[in-house]
Amino acid sequence: MVAITIGLIVTAAVSTLFVSTKRNYLEQDRQAKMQENARFALNFLTYDLRLSGYYGCLDEVNSETVNNAVSAGLFLNVLYPVEGLNNATGTWYPSANTTLPTSIVANTDAIVLRMASPSSSVQVDSPMPNTSAQIKVDSVAGLSVGDIVMLSDCASADVFQITSVQTSSLHLGHNSGSGTPGNSTQQLSKRYSPPAKVLKFTTRTYFIRNNSSGIPSLFRQDNAGAAEELITGVDQMQLTYGKDTDVPPDKIPNIYLAAGQAGLQTPAEWSRVRTVRIGLLVRTPSESGGDKDAHTETWNLNGYTAAAYTDNNRRRMFHVTVNMRNL
Structure with a gap:
């Protein structure tokens, strides 16, 4: 009888240890996946932020240097390398779209x-005879009808949609x-x-949308195409912009x-x-086990x-500041 009792105690202890170890492992795995998702999300955003405003060797973008021939809405407002939307309020700045x-x-x-x-x-291979002429290039690899492209030298640029590719x-x-x-026109701004x-x-465009499972996620949309889900479990994104107010500006x-x-x-303010x-x-990709905690924490981004959440997901804030290299 004593041996049986001792055996039951040992079995219960081992079972408790196993359950506790598994619970800890699952929680650590959830936390690791959350941090990995955050790292990937920040990598996507950081890479494109650093590339934004790259218009070939053209240093400064303004209405005199960039001609937009495309019949465009928000997604091709080329004069503004970066635009922001605050708290989904309905207005993009600086375009007011x-x-x-x-x-x-x-x-x-x-x-x-x-x-x-x-x-x-690809490089222009010979001078254009006139502003509406086809463009002779050294290669058409990777280019297709329908592509939006920028034709740029170090003085000006034109944006247009390719309507034919002669291989x-x-x-x-x-x-x-x-x-x-x-x-909107076949004419470019110059030869x-x-x-x-x-x-x-x-x-x-980067923004937060609920995915097909109802989980807030980071989405990315290129031009006017379909948005794609990049990272699951991004509850909130808040952005602030570092403005140079010095006169003259020192970047x-x-x-x-x-x-x-x-x-x-205004555009002038955003140029700074x-x-x-x-x-x-x-958030973690799944809720932690056990009873739900009484969440009282808030999040300042x-x-x-952001107010406290009522689910049992674990959350963490991540911050990074990115230098806009081409602005």
Whole structure:
């Protein structure tokens, strides 16, 4: 009888230890996946923030240097390399466009980044005979009808949609009246010559939306295409922008403001943005076991306070400040 009792005690102790060890392992695994998701989310955002405003060798973007031939809405407003949306309030700054990302989670921020891709460039091979002529390039590899591209030299740039690709003669067409969104004109701003380059142009929007399982997640949308889910379990994104207020400017931010806040509304004010401070609130991919805790904690991301959550997910805030290299 004593032996049986001792055996039962040992069995119970081993079972308790096993259950506790498994629970700890699962919790550590959830925490590790949460941190990995946060790292990937910040990597995506950081890479594109550093690339935004890259327009080939063109140093400064303004209405005199960039001609947009595309029939465009929000996604091709090329004069603004970066735009911000604060708390899904309905207005992008500085363009004042009111087109919201589809199903954006309330009270979350979004950001639009515009850039040419340095890995997709081909070089103009001979001077254009006139501004509406096809463009002779040294290669058409990676280019397709419908692509939005930027034709850029070190003095100016044109953005247009490719309407024809001649693989034998290596010519790119840019007619009007076809394609989506299509070109509003066939005329470019000038006759381009070597060594001008043609680069794919992208407007990339980052925002928070619930995925098909109802979990808030980080989504990315390129141009006017379908949004894709990047990272699951991103509850909140809050962004502030580092503005250089010195006269003359020294490219060092003196103050951080939210999009649309006084001092960060007009194109002139946004031209002083030098950095972006990202705040993410990321949850574990699944709830912790056991009874739900009485959650009372709140979360402060870049000045925005997120209320306590009622589920049993663990959460953590992640912050990073990114320098905008091309602004």
